[in-house]
Amino acid sequence: MHKRYRRLSALIRKETTQLLRDRRTLMFIIALPLIELFLFAYAVSLTVYHLPTAIVDQSHDSQSRSFIQALVNSQYFDPTVSLQNESQVIQAIDAGQVKAGLVIPPDFSASIERGNANVLILLDGSDSFSVQSGYSAASTIAQSFSLALTTQKVVRMGSASSSLAAAGSLPIVTSTRVLYNPDLKDLWFILPAIVGMIIQTLAVAQAALIVVKEREIGTIEQILATPVRPIELILGKMIPLLVIILLITGIILGLGVFWFGVAFQGSLWLYFWLALVFIGSSLGLGLLISTVARTQKQAQQISMVLMLFSMLLSGIVYPRNAMPLIPQWIGDLLPLTYFIRISRGIITKGVDLAFLWQDALVLAGYCLVVLLVASLSFKKRLD
Amino acid sequence: MTEIAIAANGLVKQYKTRKGPITAVDNLTLEVGRGETFGLIGPDGAGKTTTTRVILGLLSRTQGKSSILGFDSMHDTYAIRERVGYIAQQFVLPADLTVIENMRFFASMQGMSQAEQQARIPELLSFAGLTDFTRRLAGQLSGGMKKKLALACSLIHEPQVVMLDEPTLGVDPVSRREFWNLLGSLRAEKGMTIFVCTPYMDEAERCTRVGLMYAGKLIANDTPAKIKSTIAGRLLEFRQLGIQDDQ
Numbered sequence: 006m007h008k009r010y011r012r013l014s015a016l017i018r019k020e021t022t023q024l025l026r027d028r029r030t031l032m033f034i035i036a037l038p039l040i041e042l043f044l045f046a047y048a049v050s051l052t053v054y055h056l057p058t059a060i061v062d063q064s065h066d067s068q069s070r071s072f073i074q075a076l077v078n079s080q081y082f083d084p085t086v087s088l089q090n091e092s093q094v095i096q097a098i099d100a101g102q103v104k105a106g107l108v109i110p111p112d113f114s115a116s117i118e119r120g121n122a123n124v125l126i127l128l129d130g131s132d133s134f135s136v137q138s139g140y141s142a143a144s145t146i147a148q149s150f151s152l153a154l155t156t157q158k159v160v161r162m163g164s165a166s167s168s169l170a171a172a173g174s175l176p177i178v179t180s181t182r183v184l185y186n187p188d189l190k191d192l193w194f195i196l197p198a199i200v201g202m203i204i205q206t207l208a209v210a211q212a213a214l215i216v217v218k219e220r221e222i223g224t225i226e227q228i229l230a231t232p233v234r235p236i237e238l239i240l241g242k243m244i245p246l247l248v249i250i251l252l253i254t255g256i257i258l259g260l261g262v263f264w265f266g267v268a269f270q271g272s273l274w275l276y277f278w279l280a281l282v283f284i285g286s287s288l289g290l291g292l293l294i295s296t297v298a299r300t301q302k303q304a305q306q307i308s309m310v311l312m313l314f315s316m317l318l319s320g321i322v323y324p325r326n327a328m329p330l331i332p333q334w335i336g337d338l339l340p341l342t343y344f345i346r347i348s349r350g351i352i353t354k355g356v357d358l359a360f361l362w363q364d365a366l367v368l369a370g371y372c373l374v375v376l377l378v379a380s381l382s383f384k385k386r387l388d
Numbered sequence: 389m390t391e392i393a394i395a396a397n398g399l400v401k402q403y404k405t406r407k408g409p410i411t412a413v414d415n416l417t418l419e420v421g422r423g424e425t426f427g428l429i430g431p432d433g434a435g436k437t438t439t440t441r442v443i444l445g446l447l448s449r450t451q452g453k454s455s456i457l458g459f460d461s462m463h464d465t466y467a468i469r470e471r472v473g474y475i476a477q478q479f480v481l482p483a484d485l486t487v488i489e490n491m492r493f494f495a496s497m498q499g500m501s502q503a504e505q506q507a508r509i510p511e512l513l514s515f516a517g518l519t520d521f522t523r524r525l526a527g528q529l530s531g532g533m534k535k536k537l538a539l540a541c542s543l544i545h546e547p548q549v550v551m552l553d554e555p556t557l558g559v560d561p562v563s564r565r566e567f568w569n570l571l572g573s574l575r576a577e578k579g580m581t582i583f584v585c586t587p588y589m590d591e592a593e594r595c596t597r598v599g600l601m602y603a604g605k606l607i608a609n610d611t612p613a614k615i616k617s618t619i620a621g622r623l624l625e626f627r628q629l630g631i632q633d634d635q
Contacts, residue, residue, distance in 0.1 A: 008499030015496030019482065019489075026484050223480040227538075229446060230474040231497035232466045385465055388447050 012233055016241025020215070024245055034211065038203040038253050039260075045199045046192055046265055056139055058082040059094045059106040064113035072124070076107065081142035094127050104129045105139050193268070196261045197348035198321040203257060204280070205287045205315060205341045208250050210308040212291025215242050217304045226387060235383040239376075243288050250284050261352075270355025279347050279361075282368050286340035289375030296382045315341045343368045393549050393581040394420040394443060398452035401435075401442050412438040414604035415452070420597075422548075425575055425582040427595035427612075435604040436585040437477055440553050443583075444474055456549055470498065473542030473550040477557060477585075479534045483527025487518055487537055490526050491544065498545035508544060515570070516540040532563025539570065549581040550574070556591065568594055 024031060058076070062069050076082045085103060088094055094106030106127040116122045124147070128139045219225045228238070258276075261267045291308070298304035317323065318336035325336055336342045343364040350356045350364075358365060401413040412435045420426040428436050441447040443454045445465040454461040459468045481490050491512065495505045513519045516536040521529065526537060535555055542550060552571075556564040568591065574580045584595065592598045593612045600608035600615060608615055 007501075011496045011499050011501070015493050019485065019493050022489065023482065023484050222483075223476070223478055224482050225480075226446065226476045227474070227480045227494075227541075228497070230444065230469060230472075230476070231494065232469040232499070233497055234466075386446055386448055387441065 008232075009234070009237065012231075013237050013241055016233070016237060017244050020242055020245045024249070034207065034249065035253065038207055038257060041203050041206075042199060042257055042260060045195060054080050054138075055083045056081060056104040057085040057102070059086045059088050059097045059103045060084045061088050061090060061094060061106065061108040063090075063111040064109045066114050068114040068117055069109045072109065072113075073107070075146050076143070079142055079146050081138060081146075082107070091125065091127070098127060098129050192261075192265050193353055194349070195321070196265065196267045197352040198319075198345045200254065200257050200261065200352075201283070201341050201344040201348050202312075202315060202319075202321055204250060204254055204284060205290075205339070205344070206308070206312045207253065208246065208284050208287035209291040209294065209311055210305065211246050211250075212243065212288040213294040213298060213304040213308055214291075214301055215246065216292065216295035217298050217301050221300055229385065229387065235385055236380050239292065239380050239383060243285075243292075246288060247281075247284055250288075251281065254280055254284070267352065269352055271351035272357060275357060276348075276351045279344070279351075279365055279368070282365070282372050283340055283344040283347075286368055286372040286375055289372060289379050290340065292379035292383075293375060296379070311339075315339050318342070320345050340368060340371055343371070391422040392419050392458075393422045393424070394418075394426070394456050394583055396439070396443060396452065396454040399439070399442060399449060399454050400451035401438050401447065402450045411604055413442065416601075416604070416606050418599055418606060418609060420581060420583060422581050423575070423579045424597055425571070425584070425595045427592040427598045428583070428585045428601055429587065429589070429592045429598055430601035431587060434601040436601055437553050439601070440551055440583070440585055444468065444472065444551060470545070471548055473545070473547035475535070475538045475542050475550075475552045475555050477553040479538065481526050481534070481538055481541060484525060486523050486525055487513075487529070488522040490537060490541055494541040495544045500545065508546075512540045512543060517566075530563075532559045532566065535559055535563070535567055536570070539567070543574075546578075547580070549583065551583045553585045554587065555584065556586070556588070564591075 060073060062073065073084065077084060082105060086097065088097065088106075091106075091108050094103075094108060097103045098106060106125075108125040108127070110116075110123065110125075113122060113124070126139070126143045219228070258269070262269050290311070294304055294307045294311075298307055314335060315321070318325070318328070318332050319339050319341040320336070321341075325333060325342070328336070346364050347361050347368070350361050396416055396418050399413055399416040400411065402409040402411050414435075416435075416439060418426075428439065430436055438447065442449045443456065443461055445461040445468055449462065455464075456468050456472055459471075461468065482493070485493065488509070491509050492505060495509065500508070510519070513522065516539060518533065518537060518540065521533065526534065529537060539552075539555070542552075556567055559567065571582055571584075572594070575582060584591070586592060592615075595612060598608075598610065598612050598615050599606050608618065610618075
């Protein structure tokens, strides 16, 4: 038992020394997650602001002008051209001049009075993010705009208290209702997922590389010639990685909260423990890759493919329940899929284990199985 | 020959390739007694490294039996690894650790306590002539010093048997001689059993017994003098002036 402990601590010391001495790799490990975080947060915003918009105002009165002004004020739409009719707008969209078009019919004011106002918003369907943001922005604005109008109308009729009841008969009714993220801040939604993706990418690649590297340069031969047990070798390599990745997780979360102003609603303590399990699962996945990859290059390539799958299938950007079954099943094999729900649950919604126990349990089982398979496939021989 | 330190009986090792199995070690039988210095010589690709690795339990065997100090290579692997020192053919100590870190690492891997290490390491460093280089990274040592460091690390747990796979490969003649002098003193002082693979005939002459290996088979097994006498013709050796052999 003493000897086991001595071997394990010697391995941990060796790996830590090597990790700290290899400045280039260390820079890579620390800098890359931060670059990814800032790229995602700033460049790859899901909402598209300032869509170039063609305006067709056939009503030309104070009502239509204030509606247009509301759209402009939202910053989602920038009126760039003024046109005459719908077909001109479609032409402009086809030509790529604008991404959106607004057509206000001649009887706009009158129909608002009647309570059945109708405006036409045209969006460039070839750009799905523009469509999504434009659509949700326009309907939100239409809703708030018509709500304001309704209130006015009700006041004029002399019964201000019935404004809420009047909401049932709004001129333009939309069913958009956003929970948890009332200001539609993308980062609140995307940051918990980015944290998970950065951790998984880092853990998988580093775990695979650290093992394959030892095999590739041959030092494994001299180490295997000592009485070291496979499980000690694995733990000796994984424990330093676990610590450094946990630190990076803390840094990213800290930046998310203090730099980007994302509200951390739930328990930090619970997040810490579940992140630990998640990092363990990802390291195990990396170990599995190391049993297949023969060179560091191969290990890196396999990790990249895995990252691509994670980006697309784990629910970071694209909702999983909209996917066909097979991509959903592939997503089920990634630890990130479970952790994204945990991460969003704790950070954005502030829920606890009572709601997350299923994902937490699956992740814990995943961690155990993957580490078990990895240590069984780790041999005490070279062949 | 009183006690047997290393034994192989009908040992076969095949590598699986896409074109079918390749036999690297073919029905090899040998015995090395305690305190002997056994040289396994043969050209590159004869199967020396594979034989060494299989006997050590670093590779699985296809057929036959092999053991060190009575421990089976496959089943008692850890018992063997606690009692045997090994130097691989290439330099495979962690190059980004210093000399002293390497010594401490391999000492701990053998389960030695701090106190044991503090008593043992300075002795080995001076034996290998590395006392002045303890803070140097292993990767920045000269070829000869690397081999001496590897030897020092393999001797850290006072093994009864050492197995050396071409320990003087790529080392200059002076360092080679120094290295063999170290081995000679090990045998004389500690009665250690030494198993060494080498392609050099002059190194084989320093062994008490020599096995000649060719294409996976052991084709001769005798004292160096007798092996030499069975080979017809004369052995020609080219030497640079000024480098004296110290025999």
